[in-house]
Amino acid sequence: MGALYWRAPTEAELAQLGLKAKHFPAPVVELWPECALPIELFSRVSTQWRVGAGGPIGLDYNVVYRELDDMGLTGDSRREVMAAIRVIETAALDCIHKA
Structure with missing residues (x-):
């Protein structure tokens, strides 16, 4: 990350x-081919953080879901990309909060 x-x-x-x-x-x-779509999506929403008193706490999933809708992803594809986004989000938060 x-x-x-x-x-x-x-x-x-x-x-x-x-x-x-x-x-x-x-x-x-x-980058493995199966990771390209989640990384692309994360790059598009990477400015859309929910922020608390201690800094970023997670992505604004309303924006993520909107992007998934715009991409036309449904079913298993949507669930797989969302699971990957959560992994990327966790790693990004670890990186952000170490700084």
Whole structure:
């Protein structure tokens, strides 16, 4: 999940440490075909978090369900994508709250 939120250090950050951009290559992620749709959907709704006093607590599922409807997903396909979204959401929350 960290690869989704990865950012390269700024020139100022690199200069402070005496490092170069080549020391921080972007992560390489190989995506299995069956994961493409859930990742695509998560990317589209990744700004739609429900937020509590301690920060993000979960995705706004009203938006997720709307996207699933727009995609025309029903039955087992819809349930599989939703299950994958929940896994991605949990990993994203872990990553967000570690920062």
